Amino acid sequence: MDDIRGSLRCPIARTLDVLGDRWTLLIVRDAIAGSTRFTEFRESLGMPRDVLADRLDTLVAGGVLERRTVSREGQRARDEYFVTDVGRELMVVLGALGDWGARNRPWDEPPLVTFTDAAGTPVAPRFVSGSREVPLDEVLVAAG
Amino acid sequence: MDDIRGSLRCPIARTLDVLGDRWTLLIVRDAIAGSTRFTEFRESLGMPRDVLADRLDTLVAGGVLERRTVSREGQRARDEYFVTDVGRELMVVLGALGDWGARNRPWDEPPLVTFTDAAGTPVAPRFVSGSREVPLDEVLVAAG
DNA sequence: ACGCTAGGTCTGTTTTACAAACTCAGCTAG
C-alpha cells in the first residue's frame, strides 16, 4: 500500500492507504476474532504466504497489530500478532462492512464473526450524535 | 474483483469482493459527495481511465451506482452515475473509515466529505443496540 | 544427529495497474 493518490488529504483515503486491498481487512477481522499466528491467518484466508507476510508487516507498521514473541510451555518461542487499541477501533469499520454485506449480499452460511452487546443482542454501527442514533436519511453530507 | 477466497461465507468478505480495492470506496465517497460524471471522478481521484471504467461497471453491476443517460440543456446527452439506496447505506462504512483515519492518521488538511446531523453537528458511526450506543469495550466479538 | 514444524523467503508465471495514445459520437463555430 503506497501513498500518493488524488484527494489524499481525505481521512477516508488515508485509511485506505493502509487497509484498501483485498486481504488486509480480512486479516484484521481474523485478528479481532482471536487469530494470532501466521499459520492461523494463512489457513483461514488461503492467501499466498508472501502477501500475508507483507500485509502483517504493513499492519504492524501502521499500529494496527503488534508483533510479540510468545513462549508457550512445550513449544518453542514464536512471533504472534495481537490487535492494538488502534486496531480494535476498526471493529466499527468491520461491523459496518459486515452489516452492509448481510443486508445487501445475503448468503445462507453464517458469518465468521458477529458483534453483540453484553446481553448477546447483535449490534451494528449506526451514525450517532451525542449518544442518540441519527437515521441515515437525516445524515447530511457536506463536501469539504 | 473476483470471488473465490478463504472464508468467503463471511459477509465482510463478500462485501470486500465488491469494495475491497484501492479505488472503489473512494469512487463511492465522491458519488455520495455529489459527483456523477466520469470526468469528475477522474479529476478528483487522478486514477487511470480504464480502471475507473472497470470500477464503475462493477459498482453498477453490484447495485451501488445506477447509470442513467442524462440530457442537460445546452449539452449533449451523456451517461451519469447516481448512488442507489443500497449505495447510500455505505455512508456508514465511509463514516467509520473516515472517523478512524481522522483519529489515528491525523492530517492537517480538511476532509473531502463530512457527515453531520440536521443541526450541523458532526456524526460518526458507533455500535448501537436498540437505539442506545454501546461503547466499544462493551462490544463482544463472537467467532461464527 | 535427524527429522519435524512454524514462519517465512525466493523463483517463475499470470494478473492487474498504469500512462499514454487512440477512437468515436455529438455538438459548435466557420
Added chain:
DNA sequence: CTAGCTGAGTTTGTAAAACAGACCTAGCGT
C-alpha cells in the same frame, strides 16, 4: 457542410503486484 473540440471511454505496451509452489532456517523433540 466540414473541421475541430470534448466527454467518455477503449487499446496498447510496460511496470508492478498477486499468486503457487519450491526452498530455507531456527529451535525442538527423540
